[in-house]
Amino acid sequence: MSFVEKLMNLREKNGSHLCVGLDIDPERIQQNPVSFCKKIIAETKEYVCAYKANLGFYLAMGEEGIEILKEVVAAIPPEIPWILDAKFGDIANSSSQYARFAYEVAQADAVTLNPYMGFDSIKAFAKYEDRYAFILTLTSNQSAADFQTHDDLSLKVAKKIGEWRKGYKNLGMVLGATQGEKLMPLLEGNDSFVLVPGIGSQGGSVDFLRDSEHYERLIINVSRSIIYAENISKSCEEFYNLTYSK
Numbered sequence: 001m002s003f004v005e006k007l008m009n010l011r012e013k014n015g016s017h018l019c020v021g022l023d024i025d026p027e028r029i030q031q032n033p034v035s036f037c038k039k040i041i042a043e044t045k046e047y048v049c050a051y052k053a054n055l056g057f058y059l060a061m062g063e064e065g066i067e068i069l070k071e072v073v074a075a076i077p078p079e080i081p082w083i084l085d086a087k088f089g090d091i092a093n094s095s096s097q098y099a100r101f102a103y104e105v106a107q108a109d110a111v112t113l114n115p116y117m118g119f120d121s122i123k124a125f126a127k128y129e130d131r132y133a134f135i136l137t138l139t140s141n142q143s144a145a146d147f148q149t150h151d152d153l154s155l156k157v158a159k160k161i162g163e164w165r166k167g168y169k170n171l172g173m174v175l176g177a178t179q180g181e182k183l184m185p186l187l188e189g190n191d192s193f194v195l196v197p198g199i200g201s202q203g204g205s206v207d208f209l210r211d212s213e214h215y216e217r218l219i220i221n222v223s224r225s226i227i228y229a230e231n232i233s234k235s236c237e238e239f240y241n242l243t244y245s246k
């Protein structure tokens with residue numbers, strides 16, 4: 001099943017917009033990262049429309065990191081899609097190797113990409129029609145203002161993704177929940193699905209989009225505020241309720 005089919009089936013079933021981020025920092029947990037993630041998955045799987053794993057946390061675990069990632073994602077029920085967050089983007093020849101890693105080795109349903117190098121850096125991922133690539137458009141961090149909000153750069157990216165989508169329907173955006181009203185024109189730049197991190201620890205909100213036609217497109221990621229919560233399932237249920245819509 002494709003990323004979009006999995007996502008839409010789950011939406012139909014549980015109305016969820018919530019993506020739980022499996023960003024495991026071994027220094028913050030007492031137990032083995034695989035058992036810790038299995039516990040998170042068991043306690044959150046009824047509430048989510050996707051999971052996301054940020055590759056950095058797994059690479060930092062050293063030579064076992066990829067094996068740990070594979071064991072973690074093997075515990076995700078097959079009907080739930082998972083996003084490999086690595087913000088890839090390189091010359092075409094190298095990008096095709098990153099795409100092989102993401103989609104064939106790790107077997108992710110979706111990835112995050114950096115658009116700075118343009119379409120030939122994206123195309124190797126777009127060619128996998130049943131997967132999905134979320135492209136950084138306006139990120140959640142403070143330094144997003146260094147480049148992305150200058151000269152309407154993020155709006156140009158959103159519109160460019162709209163053009164690319166004429167050939168490849170499996171391209172979408174990443175928009176940071178900390179960016180408030182700045183997201184509105186970007187959402188109008190194309191009609192893709194949108195990964196929205198920045199809720200919880202980073203203090204962002206998508207409440208202002210609640211009643212907008214764009215809300216259905218959103219996949220809202222929460223990592224630290226759920227995985228390190230004292231009561232994981234309670235925290236997950238709270239974020240599910242906060243972001244739910246049917």
Ligand SMILES: O=C(O)c1cc(=O)[nH]c(=O)n1[C@@H]1O[C@H](COP(=O)(O)O)[C@@H](O)[C@H]1O
Nearest residue numbers: 054085112139140176197201202222223224
């Ligand atoms: O691409 C991302 O997922 C991403 C983009 C962005 O603009 N901001 C952002 O926080 N992220 C990722 O989303 C997750 C946010 O984690 P928490 O702040 O712990 O919820 C991390 O994996 C970040 O790397």
